[in-house]
Amino acid sequence: MKKLSLQNRIAFNVIISTAFLIMVLCAVILITFKIHSDKLSAGTEITIEDVKYLFTILLRVCTVGCFFVFFFLFALSRRIARNSTKPIRDIINTANSITHNNLNARIPLPTRRDELYELSETINKLLDRIEYAVEREKSFTSYASHEFRTPLAVLKGTMEVLLRKPRSDEEYKEKIKACAKEVDKMNEMVEQLLILTRYEEGKSSLNYNHCFIEDLINDSVCIFSDAILNKKLEVTTTIQPKRIKLGNYILL
Known part of the structure; x- marks a missing residue:
């Protein structure tokens, strides 16, 4: 029974229950005829009253027997239905317990590898993909x-430095250039985010070109040039000249 699918188990239980009911009714009929067979074996004449009496006994016995049989089948069916629907209740309870703060909950897999097992496994895989997407979105937002x-x-x-006191034209130009440089950085980051968003939505593909590693490192050093100067750091590289790699220059 443990290896049967849910559909086969239900069909098997219906067949067994029907066969049991037929066997009980046949046994009742045979026992009733056996009790009243003495009159037949003795050669006694059977009257209409005897036939009516026999059918009355059969009707009463079958009525009482069917009552007990149906009661037994009802109790058996409830037990089978409860065991069969337990994975469904687990799915409902797990789905109700999942919130945005509790995405790691999973449906316990049934012991039988049937349709409910496949359903639970499929929903767990769906929850894995949802959890991964949400965590990636959180990481993306944080980054x-x-x-x-x-x-x-x-x-x-x-801006605060410029507002503290009047400056010379050269100082204003220098600070404005620094602000424009930071604005360029922000524009570049926005462009990177838009490319990644379109790529994840399937609206565009990443274009890979030949990139010089030396140029990438120099650009990275320029981005952090202020921090390097403030901390009086010295950056040295040992990259082979004209070393080329395939990649997306904007995202790199």
Whole structure:
């Protein structure tokens, strides 16, 4: 029974129940005829009254027998239905317990590898994909917030310095260039986010071109040039000249 599918188990139980009912009715009829067979074996003449009496006894016995049989089958069917629908109740309870803060809940798999097992396994895989998508969105939001916080802080600091006291034209030009540089960084990050969003939605594909590793490192150093100067760091590289790799320059 444990290896049968849910559909086969239900069909098997219906067949067994029907066969049991027929066997009980046949046994009742045979016992009743056996009790009244003495009159037949003795050669006694059977009257209409005897036939009526026999059918009355059969009707009473079958009525009482069917009552007990149906009661037994009802109790057996309830037990079978309860065991068969337990995985469904587990699915409902697990689905009700899942919230945005509890995405790691999973449906316990039934012991039988039947249709309900496949349904539970499929829903668990769906929950895995949903949890992965939500966690990736959280990581993406955290990363984007962190990346935008730095240039915004630089812009705010620069503006506050400019407002403290009057500056010379050269100083204003220098600070404005620094602000424009941070704005360019933010535009580049927005472009990267848009590319990733379109790629995940399937609206575009990533274009891979030949990129010089030396140029990528130099651009990265330029991005953090202010921090490097403030901390008096020295950056040295040992990259082979004209070393080429395939990649997307904007995302790199």
